Amino acid sequence: MCSAGDVKWTQVIRYPDGRSKGWGLVEFVNPASAAHAIATFNDMDLMGRKIFLREDREQGDAGGGGLPAPSGGAGRGGGRGGGRGSRARPPLEEPAEEAAPGAALFVGNLPWSTTSQSLREVFSEYNVKTAEVKAGYDGRSRGYGIVTFDSEEDATAALSLGSYNLDGREMLVRYDRQAGSE
16 A cells, blocks of 8 residues: 655544535645645545545645644544534544444445445345335435344444445445434
């Protein structure tokens, strides 16, 4: 794998429920590393998706060096999103909130080609009751699905498929935080 330069910190921007918004921030140790990353990786295909990088200049930095970092460094390469949402800072070391165990799992970071049937097949050894890849109003996959199981024990065992590589993408598997409210 090739290097993006000297990275100070990164953050994927997420919705309150933990799903990625599809963009993030990267702070580099110096502006030269940020420029190198932008020149090297802009418009690159990353796990089936084209990425867009640009310098983040949103807090009045007209000098082109990126935003000042919390510790005085500079140079960020930004992801898609162009400033929607709140200003991101390095995350505090907090454990991710885990939903209470149940018989339903959220499965994210799915390839666009994943069908409900293929999702069911991935989890088939764990007594799947239902598997549904969620779709938008246009009928296209939203990149995640919900899998329900015969029992909480089956769902707990199926958590072991977290990081399973499905068609080149590492699945995110966790308890469904919305179970029962859909």
